[in-house]
Amino acid sequence: MADELVPDWGWACILQARDAGWADAGAISFTVDGVAIEIRAGGRWRCERAVRADTVELLDLFLPWVAAPGRLAIAQLGQSLDGRIATESGASHYINCLEARTHLHRLRALVDAVVVGVGTVNADDPQLTVRHVSGRSPVRVVLDPRGRVRADAKLFHDGAAPTMHVVGEHVAPVCTAGAERVVRVGLPVGADGFEPDVVLEWLAQSGCRRVLVEGGGLTVSRFLRAGALDRLHLLVAPLLIGSGRPGLVLPAVDTLDEALRPPCRHFRCGSDSLFDLELGGLATAQA
Numbered sequence: 001m002a003d004e005l006v007p008d009w010g011w012a013c014i015l016q017a018r019d020a021g022w023a024d025a026g027a028i029s030f031t032v033d034g035v036a037i038e039i040r041a042g043g044r045w046r047c048e049r050a051v052r053a054d055t056v057e058l059l060d061l062f063l064p065w066v067a068a069p070g071r072l073a074i075a076q077l078g079q080s081l082d083g084r085i086a087t088e089s090g091a092s093h094y095i096n097c098l099e100a101r102t103h104l105h106r107l108r109a110l111v112d113a114v115v116v117g118v119g120t121v122n123a124d125d126p127q128l129t130v131r132h133v134s135g136r137s138p139v140r141v142v143l144d145p146r147g148r149v150r151a152d153a154k155l156f157h158d159g160a161a162p163t164m165h166v167v168g169e170h171v172a173p174v175c176t177a178g179a180e181r182v183v184r185v186g187l188p189v190g191a192d193g194f195e196p197d198v199v200l201e202w203l204a205q206s207g208c209r210r211v212l213v214e215g216g217g218l219t220v221s222r223f224l225r226a227g228a229l230d231r232l233h234l235l236v237a238p239l240l241i242g243s244g245r246p247g248l249v250l251p252a253v254d255t256l257d258e259a260l261r262p263p264c265r266h267f268r269c270g271s272d273s274l275f276d277l278e279l280g281g282l283a284t285a286q287a
């Protein structure tokens, strides 16, 4: 139908829902472009006007966790069919199609902080800002226990969003001369690096209750292994690399009873497939 509500309308609703006070509200209603929507805590929504199928999918995908109080840690990985997130040399641009990369920017726009490991900063020199959709850029957080990040990393110098450089508490300062809007934070480092729960607790206390762990594979694997993730978005591209950096790497299990089988929803994302896994803090057998 010609006047069905389109994804841009749905996205504007999702951005409004992001900023609602879900700790107190059981439901909210508001209008976008003169069209009313009611959203219940937990994501159920209602609108009097006809909503296009792709807009329905967008609302159904994001609202269950956007319309919720409390802390949220969501991770994402864009991978090939054979589970690789980059080539051996670290090239990952681009495994995923434009729609999947747009999805990643939507995730960034819905969280307060985006976390990456130092391996990703050194390989990709990413900006970690929101560019493909409307919305504000989150605080950027680099986990770098040994202080080995490249000093010329764009996110230290572009001033595009506040940036936290998290290092081991006894690590000497990395020279990031001319850095803009960068705060350096020292956290304790144990045998397994930073404790993911400690990182998330520190972020929550800094005002970041929704956090996206964007990569790479080592970082997401550590957060998953520790049972620190509520959701994982795996964006799988119809591509076979056959070698390269793995996505998830978890401790070995002997039988498939020990493998994780979280509740899963599946969405089409251009030529890629999105698997939305509800982890709810699920930890691996050998955490």
Ligand SMILES: NC(=O)c1ccc[n+]([C@@H]2O[C@H](COP(=O)([O-])OP(=O)(O)OC[C@H]3O[C@@H](n4cnc5c(N)ncnc54)[C@H](OP(=O)(O)O)[C@@H]3O)[C@@H](O)[C@H]2O)c1
Residues within 6 Å of the ligand: 076, 077, 078, 079, 085, 086, 087, 089, 090, 091, 092, 095, 116, 117, 118, 119, 120, 121, 123, 124, 143, 144, 145, 146, 147, 148, 192, 193, 194, 195, 196, 214, 215, 216, 217, 218, 219, 220, 222, 245
């Ligand atoms: N396709 C995608 O979705 C995607 C997303 C992001 C990145 N990538 C690709 O992935 C590659 C990098 O991934 P990667 O797995 O090699 O590295 P990574 O996860 O980006 O960084 C790993 C490093 O970060 C530090 N780190 C992360 N979590 C930590 C924790 N809890 N405690 C302490 N230190 C922690 C450690 O540094 P130390 O080694 O110094 O201890 C660790 O070795 C790049 O090639 C990039 O292009 C792909």
